[in-house]
Every structure is written in C-alpha cells, then in structure tokens.
C-alpha cells in the first residue's frame with residue numbers, strides 16, 4: 001500500500017502488512033487441544049448472545065463434535081444457568097477441570113468458581129481480562145473441536161483481551177432488529193479487522209414472532225435492516241431467530257440442550273467447513 005504508515009493499530013485496512021499478534025497469544029494449557037475458537041459478540045447486552053453461543057454448542061455436540069464454552073462474560077455470566085450447572089469446578093496441580101453439561105459440552109465460567117453464584121464480580125478491566133486469559137491457559141480443556149467464547153457485550157477491554165490472547169478463528173455478531181444494526185455491525189467489523197480476526201456473519205435474534213394459529217411472521221420490533229447492514233460490510237446473514245417462548249423457558253430452566261429449532265442449521269454447516 002502506497003500510503004501505509006506501518007501503524008496497524010490506527011489503520012483498519014486488511015493488507016498483507018498486517019500480521020497476527022502472535023506474541024500476545026496466551027499459552028494453551030498443555031492438557032488442551034482446541035481446534036477452532038469462535039467468538040460470539042454483540043453491541044449491547046440482552047440481545048441473545050449467550051443463547052446463540054449455547055445453541056451453537058448444543059447443535060455441534062448433537063453432530064458428534066467435542067464442544068466447549070468459555071464464558072468470557074465475567075460480570076454477567078449466564079452460561080451455567082442456561083445449562084443448569086450447579087456444581088463448582090475442581091482442579092489439580094496441573095490446572096482447572098471444566099464442568100461438563102449433561103450432554104458433554106465443557107464449560108468454564110466465573111460462576112463455576114465463585115463460592116456463591118449470586119456474589120457480584122466487582123473487578124476492574126485488567127483483572128477481568130486476566131480471568132479470561134486464565135480460562136484459556138489454566139483450564140485443562142482436553143480435546144475440543146469447537147470452542148465458543150461468549151464475549152461480554154460491546155468493544156471494551158475484555159473483547160480486546162480475548163482477541164489478543166486467544167487464537168480466535170472467527171466471530172459471529174448477534175443483533176436484534178431494534179439495534180442500530182448498521183452501527184453495531186460496523187463497529188464489530190472494524191474491531192475484528194484491527195485484530196485480524198474474520199467475521200463469519202451476523203445472526204439476528206428476536207427477528208419475528210410466528211403466530212401460533214396461522215404461522216404468519218409478525219415483526220414485533222419493526223422491519224429488519226440486518227440484510228442492508230450485512231451487505232454494506234460484505235457479510236452473510238447467518239440466521240434469523242424468532243422470539244420463542246419455548247426457547248425462553250429452556251434458557252430459564254437450564255434445559256437448552258433439549259431445544260428444538262432449525263434456525264442455526266446453516267450456521268452449523270458453515271462452521272463445519274472452517
């Protein structure tokens with residue numbers, strides 16, 4: 001590039017000069033063999049990021065893959081609840097064992113380590129970032145085909161730490177229709193470019209409500225703009241998830257492994273080809 005300043009931190013161009021920040025990668029635990037790491041991000045909280053993370057792990061597990069979830073949402077961890085994991089994680093001198101869900105997805109979350117899961121985590125950014133890095137380096141994950149990282153919302157300290165210290169193969173952006181979707185996708189794209197991580201696509205949650213009588217799709221939050229936003233950045237729309245009371249109930253009762261729905265089947269196929 002003719003105008004290259006050689007300062008990748010202030011430029012979002014994806015050129016050949018950009019190199020992976022290898023030196024900042026945290027060491028993988030010697031008892032881990034993780035093949036693909038997929039980050040799930042969102043612009044703000046509550047859009048269903050943990051749900052999408054959980055569903056993808058469940059669907060991959062149903063296909064016979066070894067799956068894991070690293071819950072990087074340290075101040076708002078919801079994965080243990082979604083899988084109804086109530087025991088505490090244990091460890092040995094060599095590291096921490098992840099907790100296994102009923103159907104065999106391995107999970108690590110701050111709530112599996114705290115003596116009381118209602119205890120709030122009142123830590124500053126760097127300490128939170130360290131916890132996430134330790135989830136990678138100190139947890140003995142064993143063989144994992146697909147690890148899904150449930151990121152905290154936004155583009156703050158912790159997502160930055162995850163991108164710098166974990167070998168993320170790609171990220172999926174979750175939005176809701178009423179989000180300022182173009183801006184949120186744009187921010188995620190620019191962050192991912194800076195960190196040299198590919199964006200695999202966008203999932204829209206709360207997309208519609210299917211009428212239980214006639215099946216008609218009702219756009220509760222107004223017409224979606226996700227296609228335009230995704231097209232603007234050359235990204236695929238991977239899935240549109242309806243508002244589904246059965247899904248909410250499955251999350252709340254910790255029964256996500258029994259959910260029924262084909263919305264993310266295309267996303268699973270895409271991940272298998274990575």
Ligand SMILES: Nc1ncnc2c1ncn2[C@@H]1O[C@H](COP(=O)(O)OP(=O)(O)OP(=O)(O)O)[C@@H](O)[C@H]1O
Nearest residue numbers: 045046047048049050051206242243244247248251
């Ligand atoms: N499509 C859906 N249909 C019904 N309920 C949903 C749907 N998506 C999410 N929910 C419910 O909304 C709540 C928030 O979802 P979730 O925890 O996945 O959001 P999040 O983006 O991870 O939030 P946070 O960033 O705060 O952790 C959950 O209780 C979940 O059951």
